[in-house]
Structures are given as C-alpha cells and as structure tokens.
Amino acid sequence: MNASGAVAQTAATWRILAWVVPAALLLLVAPLVIDPFQTLTLTYGLIAAIGALGFNLLLGYTGLLSFGHSAFFGGGAYTVAFMVKYLKIASMELFLAGSVLASAIISALFGFVCVRYTRIFFGILTLALSQVLWSLAFKFFWVTGGTDGLRVPTPTLVGMAPTNDKMDFLAHQYYYYVLAVFALCVFLMWVIVHSPFGKALQAIRDNETRAEFIGIRIRRYRLIAFVISGIFTGVAGALWAPLNGLASPDVLVWTFSGEIVFMTVLGGFRTFVGPIVGAIAFTYLKTYAVGFTVYWQLLLGTVLVVLVLALPTGIMGAIERLASKMRKAR
Amino acid sequence: MGVFAIHILNALLYSSVLFLIAGGLSLIYGVMRILNLAHGNLYALGAFVTAWAIGLALGAGVPNFVLFLLLPAGAIAAAVAGAVIERTLLRPFYKRPEEYQLLMTFGLLMILEDLIRLVWGPNPLSATSVYASLGSISIAGDRYPTYNLVIIAVGIVAAVFLWAFIYRTRFGVFLRATSQDKRMASALGVNVNRIYIQAFTLGCFMAGLGGAIVVPSQSAVLGMGVDALVLAFIVVVIGGLGSLEGALAGALIVGVVREAGITLFPEIELAVLYLIAAVVLLVRPAGLFGRAGT
Amino acid sequence: MNLLTTQALTKSFGDNRAVNAVDFVVNQGEVLALIGSNGAGKTSLVNLVSGLLRPDSGQIIFENNDVTRQTSYERIKAGIARSFQIVNLFDHLSCADNVALSIFSREGKTLNLATLASRDHAVWTEAHDVLRRFGLDRAAVMLAGTISHGERKLLDVAVAYALKPKLLFLDEPTSGVSTREKAPIMDIVTSIVRAGGITVVIIEHDMDIVFRYSERIVVMHQGTILADGTPDEIRRNDAVTTTLIGTHPTGEPAFGGAGNA
Numbered sequence: 066m067n068a069s070g071a072v073a074q075t076a077a078t079w080r081i082l083a084w085v086v087p088a089a090l091l092l093l094v095a096p097l098v099i100d101p102f103q104t105l106t107l108t109y110g111l112i113a114a115i116g117a118l119g120f121n122l123l124l125g126y127t128g129l130l131s132f133g134h135s136a137f138f139g140g141g142a143y144t145v146a147f148m149v150k151y152l153k154i155a156s157m158e159l160f161l162a163g164s165v166l167a168s169a170i171i172s173a174l175f176g177f178v179c180v181r182y183t184r185i186f187f188g189i190l191t192l193a194l195s196q197v198l199w200s201l202a203f204k205f206f207w208v209t210g211g212t213d214g215l216r217v218p219t220p221t222l223v224g225m226a227p228t229n230d231k232m233d234f235l236a237h238q239y240y241y242y243v244l245a246v247f248a249l250c251v252f253l254m255w256v257i258v259h260s261p262f263g264k265a266l267q268a269i270r271d272n273e274t275r276a277e278f279i280g281i282r283i284r285r286y287r288l289i290a291f292v293i294s295g296i297f298t299g300v301a302g303a304l305w306a307p308l309n310g311l312a313s314p315d316v317l318v319w320t321f322s323g324e325i326v327f328m329t330v331l332g333g334f335r336t337f338v339g340p341i342v343g344a345i346a347f348t349y350l351k352t353y354a355v356g357f358t359v360y361w362q363l364l365l366g367t368v369l370v371v372l373v374l375a376l377p378t379g380i381m382g383a384i385e386r387l388a389s390k391m392r393k394a395r
Numbered sequence: 396m397g398v399f400a401i402h403i404l405n406a407l408l409y410s411s412v413l414f415l416i417a418g419g420l421s422l423i424y425g426v427m428r429i430l431n432l433a434h435g436n437l438y439a440l441g442a443f444v445t446a447w448a449i450g451l452a453l454g455a456g457v458p459n460f461v462l463f464l465l466l467p468a469g470a471i472a473a474a475v476a477g478a479v480i481e482r483t484l485l486r487p488f489y490k491r492p493e494e495y496q497l498l499m500t501f502g503l504l505m506i507l508e509d510l511i512r513l514v515w516g517p518n519p520l521s522a523t524s525v526y527a528s529l530g531s532i533s534i535a536g537d538r539y540p541t542y543n544l545v546i547i548a549v550g551i552v553a554a555v556f557l558w559a560f561i562y563r564t565r566f567g568v569f570l571r572a573t574s575q576d577k578r579m580a581s582a583l584g585v586n587v588n589r590i591y592i593q594a595f596t597l598g599c600f601m602a603g604l605g606g607a608i609v610v611p612s613q614s615a616v617l618g619m620g621v622d623a624l625v626l627a628f629i630v631v632v633i634g635g636l637g638s639l640e641g642a643l644a645g646a647l648i649v650g651v652v653r654e655a656g657i658t659l660f661p662e663i664e665l666a667v668l669y670l671i672a673a674v675v676l677l678v679r680p681a682g683l684f685g686r687a688g689t
Numbered sequence: 690m691n692l693l694t695t696q697a698l699t700k701s702f703g704d705n706r707a708v709n710a711v712d713f714v715v716n717q718g719e720v721l722a723l724i725g726s727n728g729a730g731k732t733s734l735v736n737l738v739s740g741l742l743r744p745d746s747g748q749i750i751f752e753n754n755d756v757t758r759q760t761s762y763e764r765i766k767a768g769i770a771r772s773f774q775i776v777n778l779f780d781h782l783s784c785a786d787n788v789a790l791s792i793f794s795r796e797g798k799t800l801n802l803a804t805l806a807s808r809d810h811a812v813w814t815e816a817h818d819v820l821r822r823f824g825l826d827r828a829a830v831m832l833a834g835t836i837s838h839g840e841r842k843l844l845d846v847a848v849a850y851a852l853k854p855k856l857l858f859l860d861e862p863t864s865g866v867s868t869r870e871k872a873p874i875m876d877i878v879t880s881i882v883r884a885g886g887i888t889v890v891i892i893e894h895d896m897d898i899v900f901r902y903s904e905r906i907v908v909m910h911q912g913t914i915l916a917d918g919t920p921d922e923i924r925r926n927d928a929v930t931t932t933l934i935g936t937h938p939t940g941e942p943a944f945g946g947a948g949n950a
Contacts, residue, residue: 289802
C-alpha cells in the first residue's frame with residue numbers, strides 16, 4: 066500500500082470515528098437523560114437494527130431480496146417462548162444460545178431450498194416458506210398459544226435477576242444488555258462484510274457469472290450468507306420477546322417481513338450503517354404513527370412509496386450525496 | 396353421494412374466486428413482469444364497493460333484481476383504481492430493478508388497506524340479502540345455496556371469456572406479443588404503454604370481480620386482501636406465474652386441497668398448501684404451466 | 690505438447706449444430722486465434738471448454754486429464770480461465786477489488802469471514818502489480834463501472850489473468866474498442882501472457898489483430914474447423930479467404946496490409 070493509500074485509509078478511519086464516537090456516547094447515556102418510554106422505543110430500535118443488519122447481508126451485500134425474514138425473527142422469539150414454557154429456563158444467555166441454534170437450523174433448511182433461485186423466485190420462495198411457519202404457529206395453538214401467543218417473562222441477565230420494577234429494569238439493565246449485544250453484532254457484521262468472504266458476496270451480487278468464473282461456488286456462498294443473515298435476525302427476535310413480554314404470530318406473518326425490508330430500504334441498503342439508521346428511524350416512525358392515528362398504515366405506506374420513488378438510496382444514500390456535494394463545493 | 400357432490404361444489408366455488416384473483420395477478424405479471432403485492436386489496440376493494448352499493452340500494456328500496464345488476468360495481472371500481480395506479484405509481488418503475496417495484500406495491504398494499512378503513516370504517520359490510528334471495532337448490536338430496544352456483548358460473552364464464560380474449564382477439568395478440576418480448580412488440584408498432592395499462596386494468600377488474608361476487612356469501616372485512624394475496628400467491632406458484640391455464644389449474648388444485656384439508660385435517664390445511672407451493676418451487680420452479688427463465 | 694484437446698465435441702441448440710464434432714487442439718505456450726463469422730461456433734466452443742455449457746457428446750482433455758464431466762469450478766482450479774465478450778466485471782467494486790478477488794479465490798481465501806480483507810498485504814501487493822502491468826494502476830480505487838470501455842476490457846483480461854491460469858480464453862478482447870486503442874491493448878495482453886508462460890486462445894473478428902498477434906490460427910465455420918495453421922498458411926488458404934475474408938473480382942485476397950480502418 067503506497068503513501069497516498071495510507072493517507073486515504075487514515076482519512077476514512079477519522080470519518081468513521083467522527084460518526085461512531087458521538088453515536089456511541091449518545092447511546093450510552095440515553096437511559097440517563099430520556100424517559101423510560103423513550104428508552105424502550107430505542108431498545109426496540111436497536112433490536113430492529115440487529116435484525117436489519119442481518120437482513121442486509123443478503124440484500125445489500127449478496128443481492129438477494131428476502132421476503133421471509135419474519136421466519137427467523139419469529140423463530141428466535143418463539144424459541145425463547147418455548148424455552149420458558151417447556152424447559153422452564155429464565156437465562157437470557159441461554160435464550161440467545163437457543164435462538165442462535167434454532168435460527169441456524171431454520172435458515173439452513175430454508176436457505177438450502179431458496180438459494181438455487183434469484184430475484185422474484187427467491188423472494189416468492191422465502192415468502193412461501195415463512196408462511197409455512199406462520200400457519201403452523203397459527204394452527205397448532207395448543208403448542209404455540211395461537212393468536213394469543215405465549216407469555217415471555219423478563220429473564221435474568223448474566224445471572225442478575227430482574228428487579229421488582231419491571232419497567233425500570235427494562236429501561237436500564239435490559240437496555241444496556243441489548244446495547245452490548247448490538248455493539249457485538251455490529252462489530253461481527255462489520256468484520257464479515259469487510260472480509261474476503263464479504264468481498265466474494267459482493268462479487269456474486271455484482272456479477273454472478275463472473276464470480277463463478279473466478280472460482281466462487283455461488284450456491285455455497287449464498288447459503289452461508291443466508292444462514293448468517295438468519296442467525297442475526299433470530300438473535301433480534303430473541304431479544305425482542307422478553308421486551309414485548311409476548312411471542313405472537315404477528316412477527317411471523319409475511320407483512321412483518323415486508324417491514325424488515327422497508328426499514329432497510331429506508332436507511333439505505335447500499336451502506337453498512339443504512340439498515341441500522343433505517344431500523345431505528347422506522348421504529349420511531351411506526352411508534353409515533355401508531356400513537357398518532359389509527360391510519361398509521363396509510364402513513365407508513367405513503368412514506369414507503371415516496372421513499373422508493375424519490376429516495377431509493379434511503380437516508381444514508383441521501384446523506385452521502387449531500388456530503389459529497391458539500392465536499393465538491395469546497 | 397350428496398355430500399361428495401357438495402364437497403366438489405365447495406371446491407369449485409373456492410376455485411372460482413381464487414381463479415379470478417390469481418388469474419389477474421398472473422396476467423399482470425405475465426405481461427408486465429410486475430408482482431403486485433397490493434393485488435389482494437383490489438379484491439377487497441371490489442368486495443367493499445359492491446357491498447356498499449348494494450347496501451345503498453337496499454336502503455333506497457330498490458327491487459331485488461337491480462341488486463344483482465349492482466354486483467359488478469366492485470369490479471369496475473377496482474378497474475378504475477387499477478388504471479389510476481398504473482399511470483401514476485407503476486409507470487416510473489418499469490425501467491428500474493424489480494425489487495423496487497415489489498417495495499412500491501408493498502407500500503401500496505398498506506395504503507389501500509387503510510384507505511378502505513378510512514372510507515368504510517372498521518366494521519364488516521355484508522350483502523347477505525342477495526345471497527339469501529336466491530334460496531337453495533336440491534343437490535342429490537341435500538340443500539345447497541343457489542348463489543354459490545352463481546359464483547361458480549361467473550368463474551367459468553370468466554375463464555372462457557379470458558381465454559377467448561387472449562387467444563382470439565387482436566388485443567390478445569398484442570398482449571401475448573408484449574409479454575413475450577416487449578421491445579420487439581414495440582418495434583413492431585405495438586403501443587406498449589397502452590397494453591400495460593389495459594392489462595393492469597383487466598387484472599384489477601378480475602380481482603375486483605372476485606371480491607364483488609364473493610361478498611354476498613361472506614362479508615367484506617378488513618384484512619381480507621392480505622389473506623387473499625397469499626392464497627393467490629400459492630395458486631400462481633403452483634400453476635406458474637404468467638400463465639392463465641396455470642392460474643386455472645392452480646386454483647382448482649388449491650380449491651380441492653383446501654376442501655379436503657378442511658374436512659380431514661383442519662389444523663394443517665393451510666400449512667399443507669404452503670408446503671405444496673414450496674415443493675412445486677423446488678421441483679419445477681416455473682410452476683406447472685409457467686415459462687422457465689422469466 | 691498438447692495442453693488442451695477436444696475430441697468430437699458436439700453441442701446443438703435445437704436444430705442448430707453450434708459445435709459439430711470438433712477436434713480442437715491447443716499447444717502449450719502458444720498464442721492462438723480462433724476466428725470465424727458470427728454463428729461459427731467459436732464462443733460455444735469456449736463455453737464448452739470453460740464449463741459454461743455441457744456438451745452433447747465428445748470429450749475435453751486438459752493436461753491429459755478428461756475434464757468433460759467436471760464443473761466450471763473444477764476446471765478453473767485445474768487452470769482454465771476466460772474473459773467474456775460482453776465485459777463482465779464487478780461494477781460496484783474498485784478495480785483493485787476486482788483483481789484481488791481473483792487472487793483471494795485462487796488462494797482459497799474467499800471463505801475467510803473472520804479476517805479483514807484489507808489486512809492481507811500479499812494479495813493487495815499482487816493486485817496492484819497486476820493493475821500496473823495492465824496500465825490500470827491509476828484506476829485502482831475507481832469503481833469498475835466508472836472507467837472507460839477500453840480500460841474495462843483490459844480489466845476483464847486482468848481479472849482472468851490474476852487467476853494465474855495455464856490456459857486463458859479471451860473472447861473478443863478488443864470488441865467495442867476504437868481502432869486506435871486496439872493495438873495497445875493487444876500489446877499489453879500478449880506481452881503479459883507471454884511473460885507468464887500462459888497459453889492463450891483469442892477469439893477475434895479484427896483480422897489485423899489476428900494476423901499481427903497470433904502464432905497459429907484456427908478457422909471455424911458453421912460448427913466445424915475449416916482450417917488450422919500459421920497466419921501465412923491461412924492467408925493463402927482459398928477456402929478461408931472465400932468464406933471469411935472475401936476475394937477480389939481478380940481472385941486475389943481482399944486482405945492486404947494493416948491500416949484499413
């Protein structure tokens with residue numbers, strides 16, 4: 066790497082730090098400065114961000130649009146619920162381990178079937194398979210609680226039992242736990258997309274034929290990406306269940322998969338942080354929309370249509386365009 | 396024997412409505428390569444408009460046969476909505492990757508869902524008087540609602556009419572040409588934009604018609620669109636996206652499996668349908684009648 | 690030494706016999722031009738050898754191994770690489786990334802998901818070296834989709850070259866490039882592959898390029914090999930000149946010297 070390359074690398078690192086450090090500080094002090102309801106919303110946002118991060122490994126980096134990620138999110142959530150109900154477990158660490166295992170299995174099975182196809186057929190197949198899970202959860206109500214769902218009480222966090230004030234516990238201890246898992250997930254995903262494997266995925270995204278002809282076995286790599294993607298989203302579901310207090314079929318239905326796609330596109334699926342930004346933004350958007358009007362679907366739907374029409378690169382794409390314009394103007 | 400005949404009729408009934416919805420979805424995809432996720436909501440729109448029109452007419456004390464004339468109102472409303480949507484929202488996306496179209500139609504789904512709620516409120520609308528007015532007929536010893544036969548008849552007529560339309564008219568030739576090779580058709584002088592809007596309108600008309608004829612036998616409720624879409628999905632996956640014969644075959648298969656499932660294994664009937672769809676996608680991804688390599 | 694031999698290789702598309710019982714031989718170390726009119730079967734032959742297509746019948750022997758049943762992946766690992774007629778690059782990745790990917794793949798490193806790609810200095814040094822040899826070093830950080838067409842054609846070859854293959858197929862490496870740029874591109878390409886001891890087969894339509902850069906020419910016509918020989922032999926071959934190049938009314942070949950464009 067020559068001298069100018071090293072300088073460019075340092076400049077890029079500073080630019081990243083300029084974002085990351087303030088964001089990290091804000092996230093760290095959040096529960097101390099905002100009220101518990103806000104903190105809970107932020108927690109939901111971070112959880113959604115983990116899910117979207119996983120989803121975007123497939124969309125942004127591998128070029129596969131899945132309309133079935135609710136299967137992994139819901140799979141993670143229900144794994145936790147089952148562990149509570151049938152195994153009488155209450156440890157968050159075990160919940161996470163269990164959901165990693167469960168989502169790995171589900172995504173390996175689904176992925177094996179789905180990665181033979183691309184584009185519309187891939188999307189249709191992921192949707193159909195996730196609906197299989199949804200219908201099972203719906204119909205086998207004596208196992209899954211049906212539309213009522215299954216209760217999920219607050220778990221112990223690294224051995225620390227929940228305090229009597231549940232809301233306070235969720236808004237503080239649980240928030241920091243989620244934040245820690247979020248930071249870990251961001252770190253892991255960052256390494257993965259910047260690894261040789263990550264480059265290979267992008268090659269597959271950009272030109273499948275060429276990737277094959279430099280010796281990359283497409284299906285195998287897509288499957289690995291699919292499983293990693295499913296695991297991240299499953300972890301998100303596992304973190305979500307205790308916060309929500311309930312695992313219900315709502316997070317398995319295909320329109321929930323659509324929301325995952327929405328939030329990723331909102332933030333911008335062509336960047337690393339886009340899904341994070343989009344997930345947090347979408348969580349706030351939906352929370353306030355639902356609180357504001359009973360016609361929140363109309364609101365969100367319009368946002369999506371406008372987004373796709375006018376701002377296809379999402380929030381991060383718009384910011385980057387703005388930033389490069391400002392750089393050019395100097 | 397009578398019970399068996401009833402089951403067959405129920406399956407045909409379900410298949411008829413499904414054929415209308417899925418046929419529209421498949422037609423739109425076949426010609427325009429657009430998978431309209433909001434298609435189910437046009438079915439819902441048809442149901443709501445027809446139920447509403449009939450409700451108004453009943454209130455005005457109109458004679459019974461006029462109510463029947465009002466049935467197509469929903470189909471027409473859906474067609475108009477389709478024309479407007481195509482012109483304003485879909486056209487910008489033809490040159491863009493299909494992922495964006497999918498997202499756009501998903502947004503449209505959310506919008507339509509709430510627009511229906513906005514206009515007609517959260518409560519179901521029904522048109523049961525039309526259903527009841529035809530009474531029931533005796534089928535091999537059992538009573539069967541006559542209106543159900545109307546639904547089946549509409550389904551058959553629609554299938555025949557569509558087949559004739561697509562394979563026996565000039566417009567149908569243009570339609571098929573455009574669906575096979577849009578650029579070539581355009582080079583040969585076909586007005587592709589006009590074909591697109593016509594195909595989309597026709598597809599929406601079919602969905603709306605499905606909703607319109609089904610609403611006397613079941614109310615128009617919020618969420619019926621989303622439910623219908625997934626079923627239509629299964630139909631086109633099994634039958635083949637873009638093929639009318641496929642939509643027919645798929646609708647019949649789904650109708651029969653569902654009827655058998657409901658009778659024999661009610662819990663897993665839905666899961667079985669999704670699994671069949673997944674298996675078909677595995678074994679023959681183009682569907683029974685679909686074209687490979689779309 | 691025969692590096693590659695095909696025996697009675699046949700491929701049909703419906704009624705069309707694209708490749709008709711072709712016995713094709715490539716010798717180690719040579720620069721061979723594969724020419725013929727459109728539809729002659731050249732690209733189909735390359736597709737069959739590289740593994741993009743499966744033959745209906747016949748055999749493909751590479752380095753004395755029968756590779757007919759092998760997948761394209763196995764053939765790439767065995768040492769067969771190719772570029773494409775329509776430029777096939779990773780447009781959203783930089784030129785350096787494009788070349789580096791070949792190297793990562795060659796080294797079997799593409800399944801590493803726990804290390805940062807940027808830390809593998811050996812790979813990047815080699816990638817920059819390859820770019821420099823192809824005259825693309827100034828475009829190293831530019832996205833492959835943003836550079837000029839001539840540069841893209843060079844990059845396309847560079848990506849295949851970086852696999853360090855034994856046998857390299859270049860499918861129309863100068864198509865779409867202005868005449869002025871063709872010779873420089875071919876100069877770079879041939880000097881690099883010669884220096885690396887790579888055997889190269891070039892599909893070309895530009896006869897100037899063909900006669901100037903190849904040591905041996907194989908002429909295909911309607912799925913079979915019409916002629917096979919040195920440029921001089923081919924020039925004097927009447928069957929070839931009639932079907933491909935065209936003859937003057939006087940009976941003399943229309944092809945004269947360079948500089949016809």
